[in-house]
Amino acid sequence: xxxxxxxxxxxxxxxxxxxxxxxxxxxxxxxxxxxxxxxxxxxxxxxxxxxxxxxxxxxxxxxxxxxxxxxxxxxxxxxxxxxxxxxxxxxxxxxxxxxxxxxxxxxxxxxxxxxxxxxxxxxxxxxxxxxxxxxxxxxxxxxxxxxxxxxxxxxxxxxxxxxxxxxxxxxxxxxxxxxxxxxxxxxxxxxxxxxxxxxxxxxxxxxxxxxxxxxxxxxxxxxxxxxxxxxxxxxxxxxxxxxxxxxxxxxxxxxxxxxxxxxxxxxxxxxxxxxxxxxxxxxxxxxxxxxxxxxxxxxxxxxxxxxxxxxxxxxxxxxxx
Amino acid sequence: xxxxxxxxxxxxxxxxxxxxxxxxxxxxxxxxxxxxxxxxxxxxxxxxxxxxxxxxxxxxxxxxxxxxxxxxxxxxxxxxxxxxxxxxxxxxxxxxxxxxxxxxxxxxxxxxxxxxxxxxxxxxxxxxxxxxxxxxxxxxxxxxxxxxxxxxxxxxxxxxxxxxxxxxxxxxxxxxxxxxxxxxxxxxxxxxxxxxxxxxxxxxxxxxxxxxxxxxxxxxxxxxxxxxxxxxxxxxxxxxxxxxxxxxxxxxxxxxxxxxxxxxxxxxxxxxxxxxxxxxxxxxxxxxxxxxxxxxxxxxxxxxxxxxxxxxxxxxxxxxxxxxxxxxxxxx
Numbered sequence: 178x179x180x181x182x183x184x185x186x187x188x189x190x191x192x193x194x195x196x197x198x199x200x201x202x203x204x205x206x207x208x209x210x211x212x213x214x215x216x217x218x219x220x221x222x223x224x225x226x227x228x229x230x231x232x233x234x235x236x237x238x239x240x241x242x243x244x245x246x247x248x249x250x251x252x253x254x255x256x257x258x259x260x261x262x263x264x265x266x267x268x269x270x271x272x273x274x275x276x277x278x279x280x281x282x283x284x285x286x287x288x289x290x291x292x293x294x295x296x297x298x299x300x301x302x303x304x305x306x307x308x309x310x311x312x313x314x315x316x317x318x319x320x321x322x323x324x325x326x327x328x329x330x331x332x333x334x335x336x337x338x339x340x341x342x343x344x345x346x347x348x349x350x351x352x353x354x355x356x357x358x359x360x361x362x363x364x365x366x367x368x369x370x371x372x373x374x375x376x377x378x379x380x381x382x383x384x385x386x387x388x389x390x391x392x393x394x395x396x397x398x399x400x401x402x403x404x405x406x407x408x409x410x411x412x413x414x415x416x417x418x419x420x421x422x423x424x425x426x427x428x429x430x431x432x433x434x435x436x437x438x439x440x441x442x443x444x445x446x447x448x449x450x451x452x453x454x455x456x457x458x459x460x461x462x463x464x465x466x467x468x469x470x471x472x473x474x475x476x477x478x479x480x481x482x483x484x485x486x487x488x489x490x491x492x493x494x495x496x497x498x
Numbered sequence: 499x500x501x502x503x504x505x506x507x508x509x510x511x512x513x514x515x516x517x518x519x520x521x522x523x524x525x526x527x528x529x530x531x532x533x534x535x536x537x538x539x540x541x542x543x544x545x546x547x548x549x550x551x552x553x554x555x556x557x558x559x560x561x562x563x564x565x566x567x568x569x570x571x572x573x574x575x576x577x578x579x580x581x582x583x584x585x586x587x588x589x590x591x592x593x594x595x596x597x598x599x600x601x602x603x604x605x606x607x608x609x610x611x612x613x614x615x616x617x618x619x620x621x622x623x624x625x626x627x628x629x630x631x632x633x634x635x636x637x638x639x640x641x642x643x644x645x646x647x648x649x650x651x652x653x654x655x656x657x658x659x660x661x662x663x664x665x666x667x668x669x670x671x672x673x674x675x676x677x678x679x680x681x682x683x684x685x686x687x688x689x690x691x692x693x694x695x696x697x698x699x700x701x702x703x704x705x706x707x708x709x710x711x712x713x714x715x716x717x718x719x720x721x722x723x724x725x726x727x728x729x730x731x732x733x734x735x736x737x738x739x740x741x742x743x744x745x746x747x748x749x750x751x752x753x754x755x756x757x758x759x760x761x762x763x764x765x766x767x768x769x770x771x772x773x774x775x776x777x778x779x780x781x782x783x784x785x786x787x788x789x790x791x792x793x794x795x796x797x798x799x800x801x802x803x804x805x806x807x808x809x810x811x812x813x814x815x816x817x818x819x820x821x822x823x824x825x826x827x828x829x830x
Contacts, residue, residue, distance in 0.1 A: 232734060265736035273734065278727035281746050283753070283824055292745065293735040327825045343735060 179250075180207035181383045182351050187244035189223075189230050189407075191453075198453035200226040200239070202407040205480065208383045210350065213374075215394035215415075216387045217430070218404030219450045224387045225274070227404070228353045231385075232271050233261050249350045267297050270349040272340050272373075274356045279340055280328035286339055287324035290314075293346055313342040316379070317372050334365035338372060345376050352377070355387045370397050391434055395419060403427045406451050406461035409480065412488040423489045425466045460492065468493060507814050511807075518806040519580060519799065523573055526795035533589040533793045534559045563589065563796075576799070585800035590792045596800035599785055606676055607781035610697060611770050614704035615763065621705070622712020623755055627748050629713065630720025633739055642717065645710045653707030653769040657776045660699050671699045674778040700777045704770060708762065715758060719751040726750070753824050760816035764809050 189201035200223045208214055216224050229235050231246050233253055246253045248268045256264060265271070273279040281289055290310040294301060301309075311321045317338040328336060337357060344352055354373060358366040374397055377384050386398055394401055394415070401418040403411045403426060411424040422428045429446040448465035451457055457464055463473040472492050480490040535556045542552050560566045563586075564575055579586060585596035622645070628634045629642035648656070665671045677683065677692045723729060724747060732746040771783020778784065782801055789797035821827045 234730075234733065262736050262738065265734060267736065271731075271734040273727060273731050279731040281728045281732070281750070282826055283749050284745060288745075292732075292737055292741060296735065296737045296741065329826045340731070343731075 181210040181249055182206070182208040182385075183245070183247040184231070185245045185247070187227070187230055187246060188242040189226050189235055190240055190242055192238040192240065193454070196454050199456060200407050200453055201230060202456075203244070204407075204409055206402065206409065206412070208351070208385065210383055211378070211381045212400065213377065213384045213386060213398040214412075215398035215401045216385055216404060217389065217391065217394060217401060220389075221450055221453065222404040223407040223453075224404055225355060226407075228271065228355050228385070228387055231269060231351075231353060232265060234271075263297060266293060266344070266349060267347040268349055269351045269353070270344040270347070272344040272352060272354040272357050274359065277333060277336060277360055280336055282328050284327075285324070286314075286326055286328065286331075290324070290343055290346060293343055297347060309346065310342075313346050314339070316345065316376055317342045318368075332365075333361055334369060337361060337365075337369050341369070341372060341376070345380065345382075348380055349382060351383045351385070353385045353387070356389070357386070358390075358393065359388070366393065373397075391430075403430065406456050407453060408461060408490065409488070410462065410490050414485065414487075417485055417487055423483065423487060423494065424462075424491050425468050425493070426462045429465075429467075460490075507817070511810050511814060514810045515803065515807055516577070519577065519803050520573075522799055522802045523576060526793055526798055527569060529793060531793040532556070532560075532565075533795065534563070534565070536792065537590055559592075563587075580799075580803065585803070586796040588789075588794055588797050590789070590794040590797070596797050599797060600782065600800060600804055603780055603782045603785045606779050607770065607774065607783065610700055610704065610774065610779065610781060611766060613697070614701045614708070614770075615759075615766055617701070618705040618709040619712060619755075619759055622709040623716045623752060625709075626713040626716025627720050627743075627751060630717045630724060630751075631743060631747065632724065642713050645706075645713045647710065648706050649710030649714055651707060653703050654772045654776065656706050657700065657703035657773045660703050661776065665699060672696050674776070676779050696777075696779075700773050700779060703773055704766070707769060708766065711762075712755070712758075716751060716755060719754060720747065723747055723751040756816065756820065756823060760813045763812055767805055767809065 184204055184206040187201055187204045188199070191198040191200055202223075204223075204227060206214075216227065218224050226235070226239070229239075230241055231253070233241070233246075233256075235241055241254060244254065248264070251264070251268065253261060253264055253269065280286065284292075287307065287310055290313070291303075291306050294306045294309060307324070311324055314321060314323050319335060319338050319342065323331065323335070323339065328339075331339065337360075341354075341357070344354075352373075357373065358369050361369060370393060373384065373386075376382075384398075386394065388394060398415060400412060400414055402409055403418075403424065405426050411418070411422065411427045413422070413427075418427065419431060422431050426446075433444050433446060435443070446465060451461055451464070457474075459475045460466070460469075460473045460478050463469040466473065470492060476492070478490045478492045478495070480488050481495060482488055483494065535552075538552055538555050538559075542548070557566075564572060567575070576586075585600075588594045588596060588599060591599070625642040625645060629639045660671075661673070665673045672678065672695065675696060677689065677696055681689065681692065683689060728750075729742060729746050732742045737746075767783075771781070771786055774781040774783035775787045782805070786798065786801045788794075789801065
């Protein structure tokens with residue numbers, strides 16, 4: 178089966194006064210329909226840039242340098258602006274990070290949803306649009322009367338659900354959820370994640386979930402992709418990632434998670450994430466890597482596939498072979 | 499609930515009017531000029547009656563207008579009469595009533611202020627919004643800049659400048675007056691055209707003087723709004739640029755501007771009255787200027803009171819209008 182989402186050699190740079198920052202460095206990723214991928218990494222590792230690049234919403238001074246993002250056989254990067262506008266929400270949808278402020282305060286929720294449909298299917302009848310919006314609201318466990326309400330009349334969790342309802346309005350093939358629960362309490366977090374999980378299963382959509390919360394990831398996604406300094410370092414199934422991570426960065430990340438047996442002891446990762454303006458030569462992680470070898474300082478490791486469809490970019494596993 | 503709010507606002511309005519009329523009552527009285535004496539002294543100079551007659555006439559008129567009573571009693575009389583909407587008569591142009599003076603000059607002021615206030619608000623805010631919008635074409639963004647330059651120039655200076663160059667030197671526009679001398683006011687189209695022709699320069703000086711302020715504040719507001727998550731999400735939803743501009747960007751950026759509009763009315767009336775005098779338009783501002791020069795205090799009271807009441811009423815109206823624009827503000 179061909180993956181619904183294929184990202185090939187995607188490269189994004191930001192042109193700053195201090196020089197060119199490579200925020201996304203030749204990223205490759207495949208995702209099948211119905212699959213859920215968690216994208217994790219430190220702040221500034223390029224997670225959100227990747228999401229924006231997929232939506233082609235990188236704003237100046239950023240630029241997509243090269244690569245392709247193919248959704249359902251269509252390369253988004255090669256579309257013209259108007260075609261890309263139509264592809265947003267209908268092929269690939271984005272559920273924003275700051276759901277608290279993502280709804281227009283002076284428009285009714287319904288009007289904002291109708292706007293979205295109208296932008297793609299202008300000749301749909303008004304009643305049909307309303308009905309489609311209300312069904313979408315119902316599918317995220319909101320009452321139909323939310324249609325008439327304003328954002329300030331909703332709770333944080335409800336606002337986030339509205340954003341999800343907007344995201345699934347046109348049944349896209351890929352949904353990107355950028356930290357959809359970061360501003361919510363844990364109970365609401367779980368409810369919102371279950372909602373995403375359910376609509377995703379119903380529609381068979383591929384979901385990319387961006388976030389820091391490894392616990393949440395462990396519960397909801399099928400695969401985890403770890404980003405470091407604009408590169409994907411490891412992509413594995415949740416089980417593999419948590420039980421035997423291969424890339425030293427992924428290992429350190431998993432080890433840093435608190436657990437009940439060593440309460441109060443924080444196992445951090447020594448050093449700081451590199452500035453994207455000065456990414457170390459070779460493997461970007463080598464200055465912080467406990468198992469760094471000479472080759473790591475000079476040569477960028479290629480992504481190789483290992484047992485269990487795992488993708489890892491590390492010299493540890495190629496040198497020995 | 500709603501009724502109580504309206505009553506509270508009306509009470510507030512009455513307080514404002516009372517405070518304004520009290521202050522304006524005492525200020526002209528601080529000078530010892532007597533408008534009645536001044537008027538009749540002028541008549542006496544041109545002949546007609548003797549100096550001894552003058553004193554008799556002044557005394558009898560002062561008695562007629564109640565100016566011989568103690569100041570405090572005059573004050574209570576005055577407050578009593580304005581409570582009955584009686585603004586009295588002009589001391590200088592007796593028997594003309596203050597109400598009729600306001601009534602005659604009001605159309606000129608309203609047409610000038612209304613047109614220039616609305617035009618500068620619309621032009622200024624659109625230019626400001628476009629100037630801040632990252633996707634608007636470069637030349638359109640550049641258009642806004644010269645207007646900002648005019649922010650620092652008072653409308654009066656602009657009025658003098660325009661009057662001198664366009665009307666006096668180039669003779670493109672009339673030198674002032676509400677309409678050409680020698681034609682009688684009526685409701686014909688040609689007369690209307692003549693009036694509008696005379697209003698062009700005053701209106702331009704008013705608009706140029708205030709449009710820059712709108713451009714500047716709207717551009718600042720626009721820059722804030724375009725970074726808002728909902729504008730971003732609107733683009734993620736695949737909306738076209740025009741819908742995002744109108745529904746998500748402009749509507750939100752305009753909210754504080756509407757409040758600003760109510761606040762700007764006061765200063766607009768002030769600069770309007772000076773511009774009116776400059777162009778010799780028979781509006782409220784010119785009449786107020788004349789009354790101040792003659793110390794015709796009943797006319798001063800009447801016009802200031804009228805302006806205070808109009809601005810206060812408009813502000814209350816804007817306050818009631820605001821919840822319709824911004825659903826987050828509910829008044830109950």
